[in-house]
Amino acid sequence: MSESTIESGLQEKRVFYPSAEFSSQAQVKSLDEYQQLYDRAQADPQTFWAELAEQELHWFQPWHTVLDWQPPFAQWFVGGQTNVSYNCLDRHLTTWRRNKAALIWEGEPGDSRTLTYAQLHREVCQFANALKQLGVGKGDVVGIYMPMIPEAAIAMLACARIGAPHSVVFGGFSAEAVRDRLADGKAKLVVTADGGWRKDAIVPLKTQVDRAIADGAVPTVENVLVVRRTGQDIDMQPGRDHWWHDLQPTVSADCPAEPMDSEDVLFVLYTSGSTGKPKGVVHTTAGYNLYAHMTTKWIFDLQDTDVYWCTADVGWITGHSYIVYGPLSNGATSVMYEGAPRPSNPGCFWDVVEKYGVTIFYTAPTAIRAFIKMGSDLPQARDLSSLRLLGTVGEPINPEAWMWYHTVIGKERCPIVDTWWQTETGGVMITPLPGATPTKPGSATRPLPGILADVVDLDGNSVPDNEGGYLVVRHPWPGMMRTVYGDPDRFRRTYWEHIPPKDGRYLYFAGDGARRDEDGYFWVMGRVDDVINVAGHRLGTMEIESALVSHPAVAEAAVVGRPDEVKGNEIVAFVTLESDQEPTEELAKALKKHVGQEIGAIARPGDIRFSDALPKTRSGKIMRRLLRSIASGQEVSGDTSTLEDRSVLDKLRGGA
Ligand code: 7RM
Numbered sequence: 001m002s003e004s005t006i007e008s009g010l011q012e013k014r015v016f017y018p019s020a021e022f023s024s025q026a027q028v029k030s031l032d033e034y035q036q037l038y039d040r041a042q043a044d045p046q047t048f049w050a051e052l053a054e055q056e057l058h059w060f061q062p063w064h065t066v067l068d069w070q071p072p073f074a075q076w077f078v079g080g081q082t083n084v085s086y087n088c089l090d091r092h093l094t095t096w097r098r099n100k101a102a103l104i105w106e107g108e109p110g111d112s113r114t115l116t117y118a119q120l121h122r123e124v125c126q127f128a129n130a131l132k133q134l135g136v137g138k139g140d141v142v143g144i145y146m147p148m149i150p151e152a153a154i155a156m157l158a159c160a161r162i163g164a165p166h167s168v169v170f171g172g173f174s175a176e177a178v179r180d181r182l183a184d185g186k187a188k189l190v191v192t193a194d195g196g197w198r199k200d201a202i203v204p205l206k207t208q209v210d211r212a213i214a215d216g217a218v219p220t221v222e223n224v225l226v227v228r229r230t231g232q233d234i235d236m237q238p239g240r241d242h243w244w245h246d247l248q249p250t251v252s253a254d255c256p257a258e259p260m261d262s263e264d265v266l267f268v269l270y271t272s273g274s275t276g277k278p279k280g281v282v283h284t285t286a287g288y289n290l291y292a293h294m295t296t297k298w299i300f301d302l303q304d305t306d307v308y309w310c311t312a313d314v315g316w317i318t319g320h321s322y323i324v325y326g327p328l329s330n331g332a333t334s335v336m337y338e339g340a341p342r343p344s345n346p347g348c349f350w351d352v353v354e355k356y357g358v359t360i361f362y363t364a365p366t367a368i369r370a371f372i373k374m375g376s377d378l379p380q381a382r383d384l385s386s387l388r389l390l391g392t393v394g395e396p397i398n399p400e401a402w403m404w405y406h407t408v409i410g411k412e413r414c415p416i417v418d419t420w421w422q423t424e425t426g427g428v429m430i431t432p433l434p435g436a437t438p439t440k441p442g443s444a445t446r447p448l449p450g451i452l453a454d455v456v457d458l459d460g461n462s463v464p465d466n467e468g469g470y471l472v473v474r475h476p477w478p479g480m481m482r483t484v485y486g487d488p489d490r491f492r493r494t495y496w497e498h499i500p501p502k503d504g505r506y507l508y509f510a511g512d513g514a515r516r517d518e519d520g521y522f523w524v525m526g527r528v529d530d531v532i533n534v535a536g537h538r539l540g541t542m543e544i545e546s547a548l549v550s551h552p553a554v555a556e557a558a559v560v561g562r563p564d565e566v567k568g569n570e571i572v573a574f575v576t577l578e579s580d581q582e583p584t585e586e587l588a589k590a591l592k593k594h595v596g597q598e599i600g601a602i603a604r605p606g607d608i609r610f611s612d613a614l615p616k617t618r619s620g621k622i623m624r625r626l627l628r629s630i631a632s633g634q635e636v637s638g639d640t641s642t643l644e645d646r647s648v649l650d651k652l653r654g655g656a
Contacts, residue, residue, distance in 0.1 A: 012399050012440055012441055012442055012443070013440075014399075014440065014441055015438045015439070015440055016406070016415075016416075016438060016439045016440075016441075017438045018415050018434060018435050018436070018437075018438075019413070022388070022415060022434065022435050023435040023436070024435075025303070025435075026301050026433075026434060026435020026436065027297060027298055027301050027302075027433075027435065028298060028301075028433045028435055028436045029435050029436065030435075030436050031436050031437060031438070033436060034433050034436040034437065034446075034449070037449040038446075038447075038449045040449070041449040041450040042450075042452065045067075045450055045475055045477075046066040046067050047066075048449065048450055049066060049067075049076070049290065049450060049477075049478055050066045050077075052290060052294055053066075053077060053080075053286070053290050053478075056290065056293055056294065056297075057082055057087050057286070057289060057290055057293065057329075058082060058083075058086055058087055058090075058091050059080055059081065059082050060081040060082060060083070060259035061079070061080055061081040061259065062079075062080055063077035063078055063079045063080030063262060063286075064078060064079035064080075065077075065078040065079060066078075067476065069476055071496070071501065071504065071506040072491065072492055072495065072496035072506050072508075073482070073483070073488070074287075074476040074480060074482065075262070075263050075482075076262060076263070076284075076286060076287035076290075076476075076478045077262040077286040077287065077290075077478075078262060078263065079262070080261075080262045080286055081259040081260060081261055081262070082259070082260060082262065082285060082286050082289065083160065083161065083257035083258060083259060083260050083285075084157075084160040084260075084266055084285055084288075084289045084325060084329075085124060085128075085157045085158070085160040085161035085257050086161075086257035087289055087293070087329050088157060088160075088324075088325060088328035088329050089102075089117060089120060089121040089124060089157065089328070090121065090257060092117045092331045093117060093118060093121060095331070097117050097331045098116070098117055098118050099116045099117070099118060100116060100117055100331070100333065101114050101115070101116055101333045102115055102116060102117045102119075102120045102328060102333065102334065103115045103120060103150055103153060103333075103334055103335075103336055104307070104333060104334070104335045104336070104356055105149065105150045105335075105336045105337075105338070106335065106336070106337045106338065106339070106352050106355070106356070107149065107197070107338040107339075108197035108338045108339045109197065111338075113150060115150060117331070120150075120153075120154070120157075120328075122253045123150075123154050124154050124157040124158050124161060124255075125158075125161070125252075125253045125254060125255035126248055126251050126252070126253050126255075127151075127154050127155060127157075127158035127244075128158035128159075128161045128162050128255045129251040129252055129253075129254075129255050130158075130225065130242075130244065130247040130248070130251050131158055131159070131162060131164065131189065131225070132162060132255075133247070133251060134189055134222075134223045134225065134242065135188070135189075135222060135223065136159075136162065136164050136188060136189050137162070137163075137164065138162065138163035138164065138258060138264075139163065139164070139165070139264075139265075140164045140165075140188040140189070141164065141165050141166070141167055141185045141186055141187045141188060141268065142155070142159050142164050142165070142166050142167070142187060142188065142189050142190070142191060143166075143167050143168075143169060143178075143181070143182045143185065143187035143189070143190040143191070143221070144156065144159075144166050144167065144168040144169070144190075144191045144192075145168075145169045145171060145173075145178055145190060145191070145192045145205055145208070145209055146168075146171060146191060146192060146193055146196070146205070146227070146314070146315075147171050147193055147195070147196020147197065147198075147203070147205065147229055147338060148171075148196070148313055148314065148336055148337065148338040149193065149196070149227065149229055149336075149338060150336065151191075151193070151227045151244065152168075152314045153314060153323070153324045153336065155191045155225075156168065156267075156314070156320070156324055157324070157328075159267075160266060160267075161255060161257050161258065162255070162258050163258045163260050163264060165265040165266060165267055165268055166266075166267045166268075167181060167182070167185040167187060167267065167268045167269070167270070167280070168267070168269060168314060168315050168319075168320070169181050169182070169270070169315060170313060170315025170316060170600070171196050171198070171203060171205060171313065171315055172198065172203075172313075172315070172600045172601060172602055173315075173599065173600040174208065174596070174597055174598060174599055174600045175208040175209075175211035175212045176212070176597070176598050176599070177598075177599050177600055178208060178209065178212040179211075179212040179213070179217050179218060180277060180278070181270050181278070181280075182212060182213065182218045182220075182221060183217065183218045183220075184270075184277070184280055184485065184486065185268050185280060185485060186220045187218065187220060187221055188220055188221065188222055188223075189221065189222060189223045189224070189225060190209055190213070190221055190223075190224045190225070191224075191225045191227070192205045192206050192209045192224060192225075192226055192227070193205050193206065193226065193227040193228070193229040193230070194206050194226060194227075194228055194229055194230055194231065194232060194234045195229060195230035195232055195234075196229060196230065196338070197229075197230070197338055197339065198340070199340055199342045200342065200344055202230050202232065204232075204234070206224075206226055206234045206235075206241075207234060207235075209224060210235060210237075222240070223240055223241075223242060224237075224240055224241045224242070225242050225244055225247070226241055226242065226243055226244060227244045227245075228243065228244070228245055260285045261285070262284065262285055262286035262287065263284045263285065263286070263287075263482070264284060264285050265282055265283070265284055265285075265482075266283050266284055266285045266288055266289075267282075267283055267320065268280040268281065268282055268283075268485045269281050269283070269316075269317055269320065269423055271317075271422075271423040271424070271538060272531055272538050272539050272540035272543060273494060273511075273529070273531065273540055274511075274529035274530040274531055274540060274541070274542065275530075275540075275542055276542060277543070278540070278543065279484045279485070279487070279490065279494070280484060280485025280486065280487075281317075281423050281424055281481045281484065281485075282481055282482045282483050282484065282485050283426055283479075283481060283482065284482050286478070287426075287478030287479060287480070288325070288426050288427075288478070288479055289325065289329060290478045290479075291426050291427040291477065291478045291479025292320075292321045292322075292325040292326040292329060292426065292427050292479065293325075293326060293329040293330060294427075295321075295326065295427040295428045295448065295479070296321075296322060296326030296327055296329070296330055296332070296427075297330055298433055298448065299391070299417050299419060299428055299431050299433065299434070299448075300327075300332075300360050300362070300389060300391070300417075300434075301360075301389060301433075301434050301435060302327075302330050302332050302360075305359070306332060306333065306359045306360055307333050307335060307356050307357055307358050307359050307360070307386070308327055308332050308333060308334055308335065308358070308359065308360040308362075309334075309335035309337070309352065309353070309356075309358045309360065309361050309362065310322045310323045310327075310334070310335075310362040310363075310391075311337060311349065311361075311362065311363040311364070311367065312362075312364075312393070314336075316423075316537075317422070317423040317426075318393055318394070321426065321427050322362060322393075323336060326427070335352065335356055335358060337349075337352055341367065341370060341371070341374075346374045346378055347378040347379070347381070347382065349363075349367075349371075350378060350379045350381075350382040350384060351382065353382065353384055353386065353387065354382045354383050354384065354386075357386040358386055358387065359386050359387060359388050359389065360387075360388065360389045360390075360391070361387055361389070361390050361391070361409070362390075362391035362392070362393065362419075363391070363392065363393075364392065364393060364394040364395065364535070364536035365392050365394065365395050365396070365397040365398070365401055365536065365568065366394070366395065366535040366536045366566060366567055366568055367536075368392065368397070368401045368404065368405050369398075369401050369565065369566045369567075370566050371404075372400075372401065372404050373566060376404075376408045379408055379409055380408070384409060384411070385411075387409065387410065387411075387414055388413075388414055389414055389415055389417070389434050390405060390406075390409060390410050390414045390415070390416045390417070391416065391417040391418075391419055392405070392416065392417070392418050392419065393419045393421070393428075393536070394533070394536030394537075395526075395533050395536050395568045396442065396524055396525065396526060396568075397418055397441075397442060398442060399441035399442045402416065402418070402441035402442060403441055406441070415432065415434035415435070415439065416432075416439055417431050417432050417433075417434055417439075418431065418432065418439070418442075418443065418444045418445070419431040419444065420444035420512075420522065420524050422510060422511075423481075423538075424480070424481040424495065424510075425473075425477075425479060425480060425481070425510075426478075426479025426480060426481065427479040428448065429447060429448060429451050429453060429473065429477075430444040430445065430446065430447045430448070430451070430453055430522050430524070431444055431445065431446075431448065432444075432445040432446070433448075440521060442523065443517075443521045443522065443523050444522050444523075444524055445521050445522065446520055446521060446522070447522070450475075450477055451473060451475075451477055452473060452474040452475040453471065453472070453473055453474075453522065454471075454472050454473075454474055454507075454516075455467075455468075455469040455470065455471060455472075455514050455515060455516045455522070456469050456470055456472050456499065456507065457469055457470070458470070458499060459499070459500075460472070460499045460500070460502060460505070460507050465516060465517060465518045466515055466516070466517055466518065467515065468513055468514070468515050468525065469513070469514065469515070470499065470509060470510075470512075470513060470514070470528060471510045471512040471513065471514040471522070471524065472499065472507040472508055472509055472510065473507070473508040473510070474505075474507060474508075476508075480508070481495075494509075495508055495509050496508065496509065511527055511528060511529045511531065512524050512525070512526065512527060512528065513525040513526060513527075513528045530542065530624070532559070532560075532561035532569050532571060533561075533568055533569055534561070534564075534567050534568065534569050534570065534571060534602065534603075535566075535567040535568065535602070536568070537602045539571070539599075539602070539603050541558075541559040541560070541624070543599060543603070544557075544559045544571060544573065544595060544599065544603055544605070545557045545558065545559050545573075547594065547595045547598035547599055547603070548573055548575060548591060548594070548595060550594075550598060551590075551591055551594045552578070553577055553578055553581045553587060553590075553591075554575055554576075554577060554578070554591070555576045555577055555578050555579075556575070556576045556614060557573055557574065557575045557576075558573070558574045558614050558622045558624060558627055559571055559572070559573045559574075559605065560572055560574075560624050560627045560628045560631050561628070561631075562606075562607070562628070562631040562632045563632060564606070570606035570607065571603070571604070571605040571606055571607075572605060572606065572607045572608075572609065572627075572631035573591070573595075573605040573607070573608050573609070574609050574611055574614055574627055574631075574652070575591065575608055575609065575610055575611070576610070576611055576612060576613060576614060577610060583610035587610075588608040588610075591605070591608050592604045592605055592608060607631070609631075609652070611648075611651065611652050612648075612651060613645065613648045613651070614627075614648070615627065615643055615645075615648045615649055615652065616643070616645075616648075617643065623640075623643060626640065626643070626649065627652075630649075630652050
C-alpha cells in the first residue's frame, strides 16, 4: 500500500491505496469499476438487484415482482421461492466444494472441529428433523441461546431449512433478557447447551433457560433441545428437555429444504433502541440472503483459497450475516472461535490466525484498542503472513487504532475495510471495496452499489459537504429489515417518521450522526439517540435505567455514556436512592451486579454516582446532555435555563 496526502481541510488527511497486486485479482478492481456499478444500481435499482438475484441464488420458483414498495414496507422478489439453507449448503454439494471446509471451529479450552460442506449439510438435516420431531413446523419461532459452537450455526441453518424463524439470543444475556425475548417472539422451542466457555469460566446456559421459562413465564415454549458442551450436571425436565446427542442417532439425515416464499421470515433479532424494550428486528428470506451474499463477496473479496474469520458472536447480526449466512452462501471457509482475548490468554486471536492461516480477519475497534494496550509483541511473536485483508465493524474506529491495525497486523500490506451497518440493515451499507477504494483512517468511505446513503437535516434536505447531519438511506435495499416483530407501527415511527415523509418520499433514519467530505466519504460520528455503544455492543439507556429502578433501593436513575479509551464508551449511572437508603460503596457494587443480572454483563455500569436529585427540565425531562458533561468531567456548557432546580447541578458536580 502506498500513502499520500490530499488537501482536504480535515484533520485526517492520510489516504491509502490498495496495492496493484491486490486490485488486479480483486472482485472489484478499481474505483472506476465501483463507480460504474454504483451508477448502474442508482439508475435502475430493480434491474441491478434482479440480475444479481438470478445469478447468485438458487430459486425453486422465479419471482414476478422485484420490489413492491408501500412505504415504509418493502417486499423483494415477490412470488419467488428459495431456501437460505439450500443456498448455503445443498448447492455446493454438487461442486468441488462438497469436501471443502465450511466451518472451522476453534473451541475452548483447546478443542477444535472442522466440518466440510457435506458434513455440515448432514448435521443440519439431522437437526432439522429433530426440530420437526419436537413439533416445530414452518412459521414456528425457535429461540437459540448458545455458546460459540458449530451447533449454533447448525441450529440456525436447520431452522432456515424447515422455515422456522430463529430468534438468537446472545449467550451473554441474562435469564431475564432471555425471558423477554422468548416471550415477545412466542418461541415454541429453545435450543441451548449445558454450558458455554466465556473467559475461563462456564456460563450455565441451560440453567438460565430454566429460569427464563420457569413458572409459565413463556407459555409457548414446549420443548428445550440441549447440546452437550461443557459436561457439567444440569437438570433435565422429562418430557420438556431433550439431549441433542440422544436424538441425533434416531433421526434421518434426509431433509429436503422447504421452498420458502421470498418474504417468509428468516429470523428475528432483538436490538436496543432509544425507547422501551428491545425491538425484534425482522429479516426475511430472499432479500436478506441476496444482500448477505453480495456484500460478503464484494467486501471480503472472497477467493476459493481464503480462510475467513469474523470474530463476532453469532448472537449479534454480525455473526448472522458474516459468520453464517454470507460466507456459507458463497461457499467460503468460515472460522468460528469460542474464546475471547483475556488476561490469561491475550494472544489467542493471533494464535488462531497462525494455526489456520487466516487470510481475512474481521473484528471490532474495541478489540483493536485492547490489543494496542496489551502491546505489539503479542502479534509480532506470531506468523501473521497469511493475512491479506482486514475489516472492522461495530463502532467508529479512531485513526490511531486504524494505523496500528494497518501497521502491526496488516504490515502495511492489507487493505482495511471499515464497515458501517446495523442490525436493521441486514448487511454492510457503507464500506471501502478492498481492491477499489482508497481508504482514509476513520472513514467508512462510500456506500455500496444500490445504497443511496445521504447526510441530511431534520427536514430531510442534504447538508453541504463537511457539515454534520443525520445518516439516512433514500431507497429500499434487499437486506433492509421488514418490520418490528409484532409492532409495525413502531417500525414506522422509529425509522421512517423521525424525518417526516414528504410527497411520498420516505427516508430510512439510521440513528447515527455523520458528515460527508468533499470526496463523498462518510465519517460516522455515533448515535444521536439514547443508545450507547459500549465495546461495539448496542445498549439502550432506558433498558439500563429500568434495570436500576427495579432494585428496591433505587428511586430514580439516569444513564449516560462517557468516552472510554478502549470500549469507546463506558456507562455512567446517576442514581437517586429511596429515603431510607445510604449511598455506600457496597450498594454501588450491588447495583452494578443487579444490572448484570437483569440484562447481562455487557450492560453493567462502569460508574454509579449517587445524587439527591437529577437535573430536570420544568416539564420533568431528565437533562441527559448535562449529565453527559458531568460524567466526562467537562464544563457544563450550553443552555441550562430550562433547568428546574439549578442547585442540583452544583451538587452533582461537587459530589462527582
Ligand atoms: C453491525 C452492528 C449498529 C450501530 C450503528 C453505529 C455503530 C457500526 C460502525 C458504526 C461507525 C462503523 N450492528 N456502528 N459499525 N459506527 N463506524 N463502521 O454493529 O445494530 O449492533 O449496531 O453501531 O452507531 O448505528 S448494531
